Amino acid sequence: MKKYNLEETYITDIPEKKALSTKDLQVYYGSEHAIFDANLNFPRYKITALIGASGSGKSTLLRCLNRMNDKVARVEGEISYRDVNINSPKINIYEVRKQIGMVFQRPNPFAKSIRENITFALKNAGITKKSDLEERLEQSLKGAALWDEVKDNLNKSALALSGGQQQRLCIARSIAMRPDILLLDEPASALDPISTSKIEETLKVLSKDYSIIIVTHNLQQASRISDYTAFLHLGHIIEYNSTVNIFTNPQMQATEDYVSGNFG
Amino acid sequence: MNAKKIDRLATGIIYALVAAVIIILIAILGYILFNGVPDISWHFLTSAAQSFSAGGGIRDQLFNSLYLLILTIIVSLPIGLGAGIYLSEYAADNWFTDLIRTSVEVLSSLPSVVVGLFGYLLFVIKLNLGFSILSGAIALTFFNLPLLTRNIEESLRSVPNLQREAGMSLGLSNWKTTTKIILPAALPGILTGLILSAGRIFGEAAALIYTAGQSAPTVDYTNWNIFSATSFLNPMRPAETLAVHIWKVNTESVTPDANLISSASSAVLIIVILIFNLGTRFLGNKLYKKITASK
Numbered sequence: 001m002k003k004y005n006l007e008e009t010y011i012t013d014i015p016e017k018k019a020l021s022t023k024d025l026q027v028y029y030g031s032e033h034a035i036f037d038a039n040l041n042f043p044r045y046k047i048t049a050l051i052g053a054s055g056s057g058k059s060t061l062l063r064c065l066n067r068m069n070d071k072v073a074r075v076e077g078e079i080s081y082r083d084v085n086i087n088s089p090k091i092n093i094y095e096v097r098k099q100i101g102m103v104f105q106r107p108n109p110f111a112k113s114i115r116e117n118i119t120f121a122l123k124n125a126g127i128t129k130k131s132d133l134e135e136r137l138e139q140s141l142k143g144a145a146l147w148d149e150v151k152d153n154l155n156k157s158a159l160a161l162s163g164g165q166q167q168r169l170c171i172a173r174s175i176a177m178r179p180d181i182l183l184l185d186e187p188a189s190a191l192d193p194i195s196t197s198k199i200e201e202t203l204k205v206l207s208k209d210y211s212i213i214i215v216t217h218n219l220q221q222a223s224r225i226s227d228y229t230a231f232l233h234l235g236h237i238i239e240y241n242s243t244v245n246i247f248t249n250p251q252m253q254a255t256e257d258y259v260s261g262n263f264g
Numbered sequence: 265m266n267a268k269k270i271d272r273l274a275t276g277i278i279y280a281l282v283a284a285v286i287i288i289l290i291a292i293l294g295y296i297l298f299n300g301v302p303d304i305s306w307h308f309l310t311s312a313a314q315s316f317s318a319g320g321g322i323r324d325q326l327f328n329s330l331y332l333l334i335l336t337i338i339v340s341l342p343i344g345l346g347a348g349i350y351l352s353e354y355a356a357d358n359w360f361t362d363l364i365r366t367s368v369e370v371l372s373s374l375p376s377v378v379v380g381l382f383g384y385l386l387f388v389i390k391l392n393l394g395f396s397i398l399s400g401a402i403a404l405t406f407f408n409l410p411l412l413t414r415n416i417e418e419s420l421r422s423v424p425n426l427q428r429e430a431g432m433s434l435g436l437s438n439w440k441t442t443t444k445i446i447l448p449a450a451l452p453g454i455l456t457g458l459i460l461s462a463g464r465i466f467g468e469a470a471a472l473i474y475t476a477g478q479s480a481p482t483v484d485y486t487n488w489n490i491f492s493a494t495s496f497l498n499p500m501r502p503a504e505t506l507a508v509h510i511w512k513v514n515t516e517s518v519t520p521d522a523n524l525i526s527s528a529s530s531a532v533l534i535i536v537i538l539i540f541n542l543g544t545r546f547l548g549n550k551l552y553k554k555i556t557a558s559k
Contacts, residue, residue: 068432094435102433108426111449113557120444121434157558170430177434 002257004233006036010251011240014228016043019181019211020065020100025077025087027060027069027235034060034073035235042181042228047203047212049222049243052232053263058215061232062183065213066100067093081181098125101174105186107166109158109173114150117158117169118176125177140176144168145202164195171202175210182206184214188221200225219259223247231255293534300531303524309532313480313509318521322529324480327496328397328503329466329536332476335401335499336465340408341458347409348416353428353442372410377470379407384474395502400476407471408461415457419450448555455548462544463537469507477502478512506533 020042027035035057042048050058063069065079067086070093079087086096109117118140119133127133137154141147146168150161158169167187174182184203188196203212203225216222222229222243229246231239231254239246239255250256257263265273307321314320347368355361383403393399423446431441447454479502487495504512510529513522552558 066433068429094437096435097433098435102429104426104429104433106426108424108430110427110430110445111556111558116557121431121436124434124436124440124444155557157556159556159558173430173434 002254002263004238004252004254006234006236006238008252009236009238010255011039011237012242012245014041014043016046018042019044020079020081020213022061022064023078023080025061025064025075025079027057027064028074028076029072033235035064038077038237040230040237040240042211042213044211045207045209046227047207047214047225048228048230049226050213050215050230050232051217051219051222051258053258054217055234056232057235058232059185060235062185062213062215063102065181065183066097066102067091068097068102098177099179100181100183101177101179102183103167103170103174103185103187106190107163107170109161109166109169111157111159113155114158114161114169115154117173121173122176136176136178140172141169143175143202143206144172145198145205146172162195164191164198167191167195167199168202171199171206175206179210181211181213184212186215186217189217196221219247231258233258296527296530296534299527300529303528304531308528312482313525314519316518318519320519320521320525322506322509322525322532324483325504325506325509325529326532326536327485328476328480329505329507329533331497332397332400332404332472332503332505333462333465333540335397336404336408337458337462339401340405340412340461343405344409344412344416347413348420349442349447351413351417352420353438353446368410368413371406372414374407375470376407376468379403380471380474382406383471388475394500395475395477395479396500397476397503398499400472400503400505401499403471403475404465404468407468408465411464412457412461415460416450416454419453419457420446422453423449448552451548451552451555455544459541459544462540466537466540467507467533469505469511472505472508473511476505476508478504478508480504480509506536 018041022038022040025035025038026033038061050062052058060069060073064075064087069075075087077087078085081099084091110120112120115137118137122133122136127136138147141150146165149165158166161169171187188199191199200221203214206212214226226243229241229243230237231246233254239250239252241251246255247259250259309321309326310323311321312323313325351361351364355364380403383399383406387393387399387402388395427445427449428441431445481501483496483498483501484494485496488497489495490497490499492498493501506529510526510533513519513526513529519525
């Protein structure tokens with residue numbers, strides 16, 4: 001593998017309002033330093049892609065943003081959301097996760113009916129009125145472009161859906177909580193091209209109302225759907241810029257090699 | 265040898281081993297049922313045991329076994345669930361958890377007769393509970409708990425971590441995720457464990473001889489007052505179970521029809537375990553389908 005100077009980085013500031021930003025974020029797995037000095041501003045109501053080779057730390061970084069790494073890794077530094085540092089031990093992580101939802105690489109619907117997959121967490125969050133639940137159910141399934149396919153089978157098991165449908169159900173389940181920010185960890189990597197393009201369309205539409213941060217291995221996907229892209233290498237954020245610039249006018253040698261396929 | 269031949273040979277050996285298991289099972293079950301079932305009659309199931317004359321039944325022993333089974337499960341299931349949930353969902357991976365796990369394993373290999381003698385010394389003598397259903401139930405809990413805990417832990421563990429992450433990412437607490445998502449998904453495995461342990465409890469004799477006792481006093485099946493000495497529900501009375509009865513009839517009984525009683529009792533024992541097994545599985549599947557909405 002080529003050696004790059006990891007201290008040399010090119011990180012732009014964003015003109016948009018910030019949905020989330022990290023300051024001097026460090027992540028350690030035991031004694032292993034996994035993320036070095038991450039300073040990133042994620043724009044509101046835009047899609048930001050995190051790209052990089054396997055082991056570059058992009059998933060690790062993503063999972064810090066809603067404190068999913070709590071028991072797995074040590075996270076130091078600041079993550080500010082609405083001027084609050086959510087990486088503080090005093091923060092109620094359950095509330096954070098209601099505001100910052102997450103969709104995972106492999107579809108993970110609950111072993112419950114489609115309806116309950118959506119309503120379960122809502123009920124837990126204190127929404128009990130039937131009409132409210134039904135409204136959110138329909139809205140979220142429509143938002144994830146799944147409504148037309150399942151509206152007659154809402155009481156059927158979610159596990160009977162196809163992989164692509166399950167993943168859209170997981171997106172629906174997240175947006176039913178009406179979070180501010182949606183984190184997606186390679187949401188389409190286990191899916192076929194048709195399901196993938198459906199998910200991408202869905203995300204495009206959702207980005208009008210949600211700030212989306214997506215980890216992806218698929219460079220075309222990043223360039224198709226994202227507005228900003230961060231390139232990570234060995235735990236360092238090498239370059240962060242608008243997606244157009246990252247793909248057509250990269251400033252760093254490592255970024256250029258990665259997006260043009262000459263990496264490693 | 266080429267891969268194909270090796271594969272065929274291995275398949276053949278595996279089939280032979282499976283056949284051996286099935287043949288042994290059928291032989292034992294067939295022998296017991298064939299010898300016992302013809303002697304089972306309504307009279308046999310509903311009359312009291314006789315100490316000296318022929319024609320005694322197993323009414324009290326059968327009831328005692330069922331009662332003891334239910335009491336033991338009531339005592340051990342909550343503890344087993346709690347310990348299993350702790351070990352699988354809450355415990356950190358450190359020396360202390362390993363210590364608990366090792367202790368549970370050691371406990372599960374204790375001979376039941378040792379558990380019985382321990383129960384005799386502690387509950388019957390020291391705590392003054394006497395030979396009683398309660399002493400028996402606690403001794404059986406000691407005997408049953410390790411395997412039940414281990415089984416519940418394994419069942420919970422086998423639920424993919426993705427499910428926990430899904431719950432966490434929706435802002436559910438660890439407890440909610442465990443009880444409402446992980447536990448229902450683990451239900452079939454937990455049920456299997458419960459059925460296996462119920463079979464062990466129902467068939468256990470050694471641990472009960474010293475704790476629940478070997479005598480079946482006449483009880484009044486119409487007396488529902490749990491505190492009354494003659495009530496069938498009184499947990500402080502001595503209670504000979506079916507398995508203990510089989511052992512006793514075969515060792516120290518003077519009834520002329522001891523052979524008949526023991527073979528018929530064995531058949532009843534196996535039939536009840538089968539009914540319990542199938543019944544629990546049926547109910548469990550229904551429950552599982554209901555909560556998971558699978559058809």
